Amino acid sequence: MRSIKRNLLRAAAIIAMLAIALTLVVAGRQHLTYEAPYPAVHASTDSALIARGGYLVNGPAHCTGCHTDDAHEEAYLRGETVPLRGGHSFELPVGVVHSRNITGDTTHGIGALSDAEIARTLRYGVGSDGRAVLDFMPFYELSDADLAAIISYLRTVRPDATPVPQDEINAVGRIAKAFLIKPMGAQDHERPADVQPDTTAAYGAYLANSIANCRGCHTERDLTNGSFIGQPYAGWKGMQGDAPGVAFNTPNLTPDTRTGHLRDWDFDVFRMRFRAGPRFTGSPMPWASYARMSDDDLKAIWNYLRSLPAIDHETGPLLADDRN
Ligand code: HEC
Numbered sequence: 246m247r248s249i250k251r252n253l254l255r256a257a258a259i260i261a262m263l264a265i266a267l268t269l270v271v272a273g274r275q276h277l278t279y280e281a282p283y284p285a286v287h288a289s290t291d292s293a294l295i296a297r298g299g300y301l302v303n304g305p306a307h308c309t310g311c312h313t314d315d316a317h318e319e320a321y322l323r324g325e326t327v328p329l330r331g332g333h334s335f336e337l338p339v340g341v342v343h344s345r346n347i348t349g350d351t352t353h354g355i356g357a358l359s360d361a362e363i364a365r366t367l368r369y370g371v372g373s374d375g376r377a378v379l380d381f382m383p384f385y386e387l388s389d390a391d392l393a394a395i396i397s398y399l400r401t402v403r404p405d406a407t408p409v410p411q412d413e414i415n416a417v418g419r420i421a422k423a424f425l426i427k428p429m430g431a432q433d434h435e436r437p438a439d440v441q442p443d444t445t446a447a448y449g450a451y452l453a454n455s456i457a458n459c460r461g462c463h464t465e466r467d468l469t470n471g472s473f474i475g476q477p478y479a480g481w482k483g484m485q486g487d488a489p490g491v492a493f494n495t496p497n498l499t500p501d502t503r504t505g506h507l508r509d510w511d512f513d514v515f516r517m518r519f520r521a522g523p524r525f526t527g528s529p530m531p532w533a534s535y536a537r538m539s540d541d542d543l544k545a546i547w548n549y550l551r552s553l554p555a556i557d558h559e560t561g562p563l564l565a566d567d568r569n
């Protein structure tokens with residue numbers, strides 16, 4: 246009896262010591278920094294390049310959808326130009342995280358950062374301070390030309406001195422920061438120098454996978470590390486929405502004749518659906534940005550989706566019942 250008690254006490258002491266050690270290690274690993282090359286990408290004042298950048302930022306790359314504040318959501322949906330002052334909050338298992346001010350303000354925005362620093366953040370997920378940026382922006386395979394176009398446009402955005410609230414990282418987030426969160430832009434990705442827009446499935450693949458990130462939401466993921474666990478574009482059941490208690494099933498976009506969401510659609514239905522904007526409050530799909538995509542870009546994405554291997558995967562209604 247007594248030896249059981251002694252063993253329990255010893256186990257408790259060991260656990261307490263481990264907990265203290267873990268707390269210290271976690272505290273010591275909150276400011277980890279990472280290395281990544283600085284891309285040789287430079288902003289330019291070329292008007293065609295700036296126009297391309299503006300189209301990407303406000304349209305398919307949906308930077309604006311995340312980098313404007315909630316007060317401007319309606320105006321953005323109406324097609325207006327809205328400030329990229331950040332502050333949109335994301336409630337995650339790791340805490341509350343805010344998008345940054347990406348206007349040219351030198352204190353609160355990115356005005357003091359070099360082109361190469363901004364390019365490195367977008368290409369490798371390493372922030373200007375060396376931190377691992379959370380995996381919100383998988384632009385890791387953007388062409389050099391499109392990266393330059395985006396930065397050229399950002400340089401023309403009027404500086405806005407609105408500060409962004411501090412992130413509130415919780416205990417789970419501190420542990421994740423210490424051990425799990427790493428820059429996601431692996432250095433061995435394929436990166437084209439330039440990609441010419443057209444309506445082919447090949448350009449559609451570049452848009453859907455490297456710019457608009459359709460794949461990221463329409464494929465099932467493991468949320469603990471972001472890896473893809475489902476078949477590409479076969480849909481994802483139970484994706485959390487932006488409103489509490491609401492979840493969505495992202496539909497299967499492959500051309501499967503039984504379960505494919507687009508099985509009875511033609512290109513015109515697809516195009517009109519994108520022009521129409523959101524149907525559900527709290528849908529994470531950036532409809533306001535995608536509504537600004539050109540017909541040609543929509544056609545390229547359509548052609549790409551039609552070229553995917555058909556996968557039989559039933560995803561159910563778009564709005565999932567998350568109340569039980
Ligand atoms: C899905 C939402 C989302 C999209 C889309 C998005 N961002 Fe972000 N962005 C964020 C969040 C959240 C952060 C803060 C992440 C962090 O600090 O770990 C951030 C951080 C940044 C930073 C880092 C600023 C700094 O402090 O150094 C830059 C630059 C940036 N975004 C630019 C862009 C550009 C350009 C685009 C479009 C090509 C874009 N973002 C698209 C959510 C988004």
Ligand code: HEC
Nearest residue numbers: 457458459462484493494495496525528529530531546563
């Ligand atoms: C951030 C996550 C996210 C991204 C990125 C995303 N989707 Fe979705 N998508 C959803 C969700 C959630 C739904 C279901 C709710 C809704 O319809 O708004 C959906 C629904 C759809 C629908 C069905 C709409 C209807 O009314 O029948 C289509 C088609 C679609 N997505 C295509 C795309 C394409 C193409 C892209 C890339 C250009 C894309 N999605 C990017 C999350 C996303």
